[in-house]
Amino acid sequence: MDKTKKIPHHVGIIMDGNGRWANQRGKKRSYGHNAGSANVDRIVTHAFNSGVHALTLYAFSCENWARPKEEVDELMRLLEAYFKKFMKKVIKNKVRLNVIGDVSVLTPSLQKIIAEDVEKSKIYTDHVLNVAVNYGGRQEIVYAVKKLLADGKEVTMEGISENLYTAFCGEPDLIIRTAGELRTSNFLVYQGAYSELYFTDVLWPDFDEAELDKALDSYAGRIRRYGGLVK
Numbered sequence: 001m002d003k004t005k006k007i008p009h010h011v012g013i014i015m016d017g018n019g020r021w022a023n024q025r026g027k028k029r030s031y032g033h034n035a036g037s038a039n040v041d042r043i044v045t046h047a048f049n050s051g052v053h054a055l056t057l058y059a060f061s062c063e064n065w066a067r068p069k070e071e072v073d074e075l076m077r078l079l080e081a082y083f084k085k086f087m088k089k090v091i092k093n094k095v096r097l098n099v100i101g102d103v104s105v106l107t108p109s110l111q112k113i114i115a116e117d118v119e120k121s122k123i124y125t126d127h128v129l130n131v132a133v134n135y136g137g138r139q140e141i142v143y144a145v146k147k148l149l150a151d152g153k154e155v156t157m158e159g160i161s162e163n164l165y166t167a168f169c170g171e172p173d174l175i176i177r178t179a180g181e182l183r184t185s186n187f188l189v190y191q192g193a194y195s196e197l198y199f200t201d202v203l204w205p206d207f208d209e210a211e212l213d214k215a216l217d218s219y220a221g222r223i224r225r226y227g228g229l230v231k
C-alpha cells in the first residue's frame with residue numbers, strides 16, 4: 001500500500017452490468033448475477049486492504065422491483081446466500097455490516113439473517129460495509145425529512161444529513177459505476193452531492209483488484225474544490 005496516496009474514506013459502488021456479462025456469453029441473466037455476487041468479496045477485501053474505511057454497495061434499488069419476478073427472486077436468493085455466509089468471513093476482516101434501504105418489505109427469512117449479521121458485526125469498528133437493498137436516494141431523503149418532522153425538529157441540511165442511513169460513516173468521497181452507463185440511478189442522492197465520480201466500461205463481474213486500483217488512482221489525482229478555489 002502506498003502510504004502517500006490520497007485514499008477515499010468512503011467509497012460507493014454501483015455494481016452494474018451483470019446482465020450484459022451473461023448475455024455476452026449466451027447465458028441467462030441469472031448467470032451474470034451469480035458471477036456478480038461472487039465478485040463482491042474480492043473487491044470488499046481489496047478496498048479495505050487499500051485503506052478504504054467504508055464501502056457502500058448498491059445491490060438492489062427500489063426501482064429494480066420492476067424486473068421480471070424470476071430475476072427479482074434470483075437476486076433475493078443471492079442476497080440471502082451472501083448474508084448467510086457473511087459472519088464467517090467477517091470474523092477475519094473485522095467488518096461491521098449495515099444494510100441500508102427499506103428492508104421491511106423483504107422476506108422474513110432475509111430480514112432475519114440481515115438483522116442477525118448487523119447485530120453480531122456491531123462490535124467491529126475497523127471497516128464498515130453498507131449494502132443497499134431496496135434502496136433509493138430520493139426515498140432516503142423523504143425518510144430523513146419525515147424523521148425530523150416526527151421528532152419535532154426543524155428541517156435543515158444538517159438535520160437531513162444526520163438522519164440519512166449512511167450518517168455514521170460520512171459522505172462518499174468516491175462513487176464508482178461499472179458497465180458504462182453515465183448516471184447514478186438514484187444512488188446516494190443527497191450525500192453524493194460532492195462525491196467524485198468514476199465511470200468504467202468494465203462490467204461488474206470483470207471488475208477486479210486492478211480495476212479498483214485504477215479508480216483509486218483516479219481519485220488520488222482529483223482536486224476537490226467544493227465551490228471554492230484551490231490555494
Ligand code: IPE
Pocket residue numbers: 015016017018019020021036059060061064075179
Ligand atoms: C446488476 O447488473 C445490477 C443489479 C440491478 C443487480 P444489471 O442486472 O443491471 O445488468 P445489466 O445492466 O442489465 O447489464
Ligand code: IPE
Pocket residue numbers: 014015016017058059060061064181183185
Ligand atoms: C442500478 O443499476 C442499480 C444497482 C446496481 C443495484 P440498474 O441497472 O438498475 O440501473 P439503470 O436501470 O440502468 O439506471
Ligand code: MG
Pocket residue numbers: 016017
Ligand atoms: Mg443495469
